[in-house]
Amino acid sequence: MTSKQYTLTISHIFGADIAESVNAPLPPLPRVDGLLAAGAASIGLNSDQLLEVQQAATRIAAEVVDEEHRDFLIPCKPASAEAADAACARAFLEQIGRLWYRRPLGEAKLAELVDTAGSAADQLKDFYAGLSSVLEGMLISPEALYIVDVAEPDPQTPGEYRLDAYSLASRLSFFLWNAGPDEELLQAAERGELHTRKGLERSVERMLASARVEDGVRAFFDDMLGFNKFDSLAKDPLAYPAVTGATLADAREQTLRTIVDHLLNKQGDYRDLFTTRDTFMSMNLAVIYGVPTVNGWVPYEFPEDSPRAGLLTQVSFLAEHAHPVRSSPTLRGKALRELFLCQKVPPPPPNVDFSLLEDADASLRTARERLKVHASNPSCAGCHLITDPMGLALEHFDGAGHYRETERGAPLDTSGNLDGTAFEDVKGLGRVLHDHPGLPTCLVNRVYSYGIGGPLSMGQDREILAYFHELFEDADYKLPALLRDVALSRAFSQVRAGAAPAPAQPATTTVQVRGETPADAR
Amino acid sequence: MSKLSRRRVLKGMLNGSAVTVALPLLNCFLNDNGTALASGAPIPLRFGTWQWGLGMSEAIFVPKKTGPNFDLPAEIASLAPVQKHINLYTNYHVFKDAAPNLCHHTGWVILRSGIAPLNSSNKPGETIDVTISRKIGNATRFRMLSATATGDVRDSFSYENGNTVTTPEWSPIRFYQKLFGPEFQDPNAAGFKPDPRVMVRKSVLSGVLEETKALTKSVGAEDRQKLDQYFSGLRDLERRFDLQLQKPDPIEACKVMGTPEDVPQGLDADLVAKRHRLMTDMMLMAVACDQTRVFNMFYAAAFSGTTRPGYDKPHHTATHEEAVDEKLRCQPHVSWYTRRAMDEWAYYVQALAKIKEGDGTMLDNVFIYATTDQSFAKTHAIEGIPMFSAGRAQGRVKTGLHLSGGGTPGTRLGYTAMKLMGLDVASWGDQSNNTSKEIGEILA
Numbered sequence: 033m034t035s036k037q038y039t040l041t042i043s044h045i046f047g048a049d050i051a052e053s054v055n056a057p058l059p060p061l062p063r064v065d066g067l068l069a070a071g072a073a074s075i076g077l078n079s080d081q082l083l084e085v086q087q088a089a090t091r092i093a094a095e096v097v098d099e100e101h102r103d104f105l106i107p108c109k110p111a112s113a114e115a116a117d118a119a120c121a122r123a124f125l126e127q128i129g130r131l132w133y134r135r136p137l138g139e140a141k142l143a144e145l146v147d148t149a150g151s152a153a154d155q156l157k158d159f160y161a162g163l164s165s166v167l168e169g170m171l172i173s174p175e176a177l178y179i180v181d182v183a184e185p186d187p188q189t190p191g192e193y194r195l196d197a198y199s200l201a202s203r204l205s206f207f208l209w210n211a212g213p214d215e216e217l218l219q220a221a222e223r224g225e226l227h228t229r230k231g232l233e234r235s236v237e238r239m240l241a242s243a244r245v246e247d248g249v250r251a252f253f254d255d256m257l258g259f260n261k262f263d264s265l266a267k268d269p270l271a272y273p274a275v276t277g278a279t280l281a282d283a284r285e286q287t288l289r290t291i292v293d294h295l296l297n298k299q300g301d302y303r304d305l306f307t308t309r310d311t312f313m314s315m316n317l318a319v320i321y322g323v324p325t326v327n328g329w330v331p332y333e334f335p336e337d338s339p340r341a342g343l344l345t346q347v348s349f350l351a352e353h354a355h356p357v358r359s360s361p362t363l364r365g366k367a368l369r370e371l372f373l374c375q376k377v378p379p380p381p382p383n384v385d386f387s388l389l390e391d392a393d394a395s396l397r398t399a400r401e402r403l404k405v406h407a408s409n410p411s412c413a414g415c416h417l418i419t420d421p422m423g424l425a426l427e428h429f430d431g432a433g434h435y436r437e438t439e440r441g442a443p444l445d446t447s448g449n450l451d452g453t454a455f456e457d458v459k460g461l462g463r464v465l466h467d468h469p470g471l472p473t474c475l476v477n478r479v480y481s482y483g484i485g486g487p488l489s490m491g492q493d494r495e496i497l498a499y500f501h502e503l504f505e506d507a508d509y510k511l512p513a514l515l516r517d518v519a520l521s522r523a524f525s526q527v528r529a530g531a532a533p534a535p536a537q538p539a540t541t542t543v544q545v546r547g548e549t550p551a552d553a554r
Numbered sequence: 555m556s557k558l559s560r561r562r563v564l565k566g567m568l569n570g571s572a573v574t575v576a577l578p579l580l581n582c583f584l585n586d587n588g589t590a591l592a593s594g595a596p597i598p599l600r601f602g603t604w605q606w607g608l609g610m611s612e613a614i615f616v617p618k619k620t621g622p623n624f625d626l627p628a629e630i631a632s633l634a635p636v637q638k639h640i641n642l643y644t645n646y647h648v649f650k651d652a653a654p655n656l657c658h659h660t661g662w663v664i665l666r667s668g669i670a671p672l673n674s675s676n677k678p679g680e681t682i683d684v685t686i687s688r689k690i691g692n693a694t695r696f697r698m699l700s701a702t703a704t705g706d707v708r709d710s711f712s713y714e715n716g717n718t719v720t721t722p723e724w725s726p727i728r729f730y731q732k733l734f735g736p737e738f739q740d741p742n743a744a745g746f747k748p749d750p751r752v753m754v755r756k757s758v759l760s761g762v763l764e765e766t767k768a769l770t771k772s773v774g775a776e777d778r779q780k781l782d783q784y785f786s787g788l789r790d791l792e793r794r795f796d797l798q799l800q801k802p803d804p805i806e807a808c809k810v811m812g813t814p815e816d817v818p819q820g821l822d823a824d825l826v827a828k829r830h831r832l833m834t835d836m837m838l839m840a841v842a843c844d845q846t847r848v849f850n851m852f853y854a855a856a857f858s859g860t861t862r863p864g865y866d867k868p869h870h871t872a873t874h875e876e877a878v879d880e881k882l883r884c885q886p887h888v889s890w891y892t893r894r895a896m897d898e899w900a901y902y903v904q905a906l907a908k909i910k911e912g913d914g915t916m917l918d919n920v921f922i923y924a925t926t927d928q929s930f931a932k933t934h935a936i937e938g939i940p941m942f943s944a945g946r947a948q949g950r951v952k953t954g955l956h957l958s959g960g961g962t963p964g965t966r967l968g969y970t971a972m973k974l975m976g977l978d979v980a981s982w983g984d985q986s987n988n989t990s991k992e993i994g995e996i997l998a
Contacts, residue, residue, distance in 0.1 A: 055728070060707055060708055062717075062719075075717050076715065076717045076780045076783045077718065078697075078714045078720065078783070079787040080696055080697055080698065081718075081721060081787070082784065082787035082788065083696070086791055145761075148757070148758060148761060151757075152757070155753075156750060156751065161751065162754075165755060165758050166758060168758060169758035172788075174769060174781060174784050178781075180769070263706070263707070264706035264707075264708075264724070264819055265819070266705075269822070277819050356821065356859070357865070357866040357868070358866050379657065382654070382656070382657050383933070383934070
């Protein structure tokens, strides 16, 4: 699980107050092919990190059984609070265990846990302390912290393997809700419904209609947009005195609200996110945007003649991809290509001659003038020609995202072209990006990679991605349709070639640890 | 042992009088030189690392004189108060061999792992702190501690393998909670009563160990490795539970400070310094309280983004875009950043000097290894990458020296550190970075 998945899962099982009282103890993930989720499968935990997991477990378990929570979270009262009560312990552990392990515990395991809770209660002379000790153990179990994919032979295609029903329930749930399955989904798995087309459809529709899908969509875009950078992002207070940590947190939230509202509430076309004037405003952000507002988050529409339209002109994109003291056309252009078009911009060569960049010439007032040197130097031009023209279109916005008419008094030329299509200004860039064929393709690739929890293999996944892309186009680029198509596909519930069990293994079931996780520790 | 009998043993122990008794001290550990704690327990030897970003301005950093009483050029002038406690190592090299020179990555990875990385996300082998913690990190609550002054959890120079990167603490308040929160057992506390819940916890843990073992059997090789690592982590938890059941020996130097103030996000040099000082003080106090014997402090990231108020380029950008001032023989802003780093290195060494241990200070009982990512960052040069050490490693190391390596591998310093910490290693490092030669000049 990722940090956020851990927090959400704990929140669903034990309540938001308990989930929020501990820091998710899992380490940050490496970004692989544009997604932290794709790096989850490779990560390991060292012993000091495991200590953090254990400490979080201790705190959560203690809170679950404290006097404030026990009556809500434990479905029975023990005969005596100072001694073991096997029946009550069983009722609690069975219910919690299914949700936490994402599958039924099995009679042997349940009996063992009840037994351990009983001995501990007797020894500590406290039923609740006994229960909390067992819960602590469950909360550090690798079977729960790692998302374990259990495979079984696929009866429809002999020789191939599919996820077993509970693993499929977990995959669906982490994909659409960014948390473990609820009781209803586990029951659908138990009844074998997830392996029937109709049953699967029923569950997926229910999940897409649930309020939890907002968590899933937020988590996906937070990952895809590289928003983990906001965890440590800051701006120079001398250059941008109005930009505080709260402003930047709001910038992240503004974009996520815009996305959720446009894609889920309004069922909008994904591409319109790059041209829409609709967003949400907070008091902290109103200062940066220079608009009046009221307290709290309120819907806001930029006027037609505003230079702002679409995600590229929101403070989150402009501030995240800039330096602490100034804007950066190169970072912004690179981000546009990598985040939204899934292209890769190579890093600068180590032996590059930087002498041309030395900033002695104060007559160069704008970034366009300063960056000319890149375009005229062959060793720089290769990369800068693919990043700078797009980034320069955003130069009316400084390093924190404020609008500026000029830079050091010099007028700004924000025209350019993106992969052969010319534009006049930043709004034009938004429109060109909107119509770029790579834009929806990139989203499809990211959504699928995110759903299956690993990087894509162009050899293996080309056909299925093309198929999803066609469906996405037919659905007018609506995200819920894409989520539905991916979740219902056979590819989603199958075990990828190479991950199937070794032929020498006698068991008909195999286990593949897919992901672990934790994203950033904040 | 079956589950039933395990619980029976547990119950028997809890109902008995003494849960556990600390091992008696052996007289042979004590000596007449005061290298013992008030209780008579020996002061342990520890290993620390310190990291700064983006190297140096050679012309005003490297002293002209080698050996003792070396001159302190402008960029390291702030080291004057700690000069006698440190050694400076210049003209040592790291070798990329057939691998590419990876900007801001190759240098530190070689100095910390002994191996040249193959690409910018490659983290080969394991870092030296991890290796040393396997030897000396088993007796303390934390196998090792790491903290970064950058406020970014991703700024780490320590890893167990490419998939397991150490997560440094990035917030002073969180760090304080981790070190001195409710789980902290004050060695100087008046009473000690073993917590019966810890015994229960240990019993529950053995169930998790069995579960992990069973899961390990059903997975492929790559996942098995991860679960084996998890299993070792659980074993380590077991060891920590045992520690919690023992009364810690009193330690005179252990005096826990109050909760630190919060420091906002940001890389302004003053904020970074504030974070660095708060975290240094807490980390070294945790060392004094014997909570760990291996500790890493990261002052800056490899692509250091530290900013200077009123100047528009962060440290890394400045290294590439600022011209060298021929008269000053440096890039003035870049040198300002390096000087700030040296101020903090001096603070760190002074903080070690301030903690009294036995008749001396903590500096007598540590060896600190300080590294960076480039020598001259403007051109991504790694030749002559500078290093420092601090501390006398219980009389085994001479300090106050400037050593010139004559182009020999910089890994020699890491190798020397390993030998000082008692590791039985014939050599360290890969290909041209391989060495079996300590830096003999510093050995007493």
